[in-house]
Amino acid sequence: EVQLVESGGGLIQPGGSLRLSCAASGFTVSSNYMSWVRQAPGKGLEWVSVIYSGGSTYYADSVKGRFTISRDNSKNTLYLQMNSLRAEDTAVYYCAREKVVPAARGGWYFDLWGRGTLVTVSS
């Protein structure tokens, strides 16, 4: 079955660090663009970071310099290392697979989502 399963969320104090994991099955993480998307309580969706199949990484301005996306090909798992956490990082974090659209108006979109893991940053 093709699926994504996130783990690693929890309660963490401001300034702390946390690493989220996203285990994939039914497809190969390293052959795809993979992203993290978050959703603060009662708020909308916010893209956080992406790692391309070639290894390039990109981040939203809100997390740049604090978060690091990576993957372990042997474990077929995506990670998000989150440092210097702030209260505003409190959210459900989803990992998502991206589909690339090779057309004039193309780009990429999220075609598979995990169920998410909750990160709460509070003292």
Added chain:
Amino acid sequence: SYELTQPPSVSVSPGQTARITCSGDALPKKYAYWYQQKSGQAPVLVIYEDSKRPSGIPERFSGSSSGTMATLTISGAQVEDEADYYCYSTDSSGKRVFGGGTKLTVL
């Protein structure tokens, strides 16, 4: 920074047509996508590349795009369609952007 603008809420009676709009300056050059999110669940893709419907999505869901506006239409909305809907696209630099979301109420 690039923004996609949606109305915060739309309300219809069962069986009526619901239309949710999404405006963005880059939409003439980039496809729009629509995600449905029910309470406590992960988002589900209901429309891709402006107007295509993934397998398993009911035919009552349709999409269109013209100029700087994309529209999600639910023809004959059902109570089970009550959810938050998010448009999504990319800007000219490839930045990934979601609209603010629209809460659809069917009652």
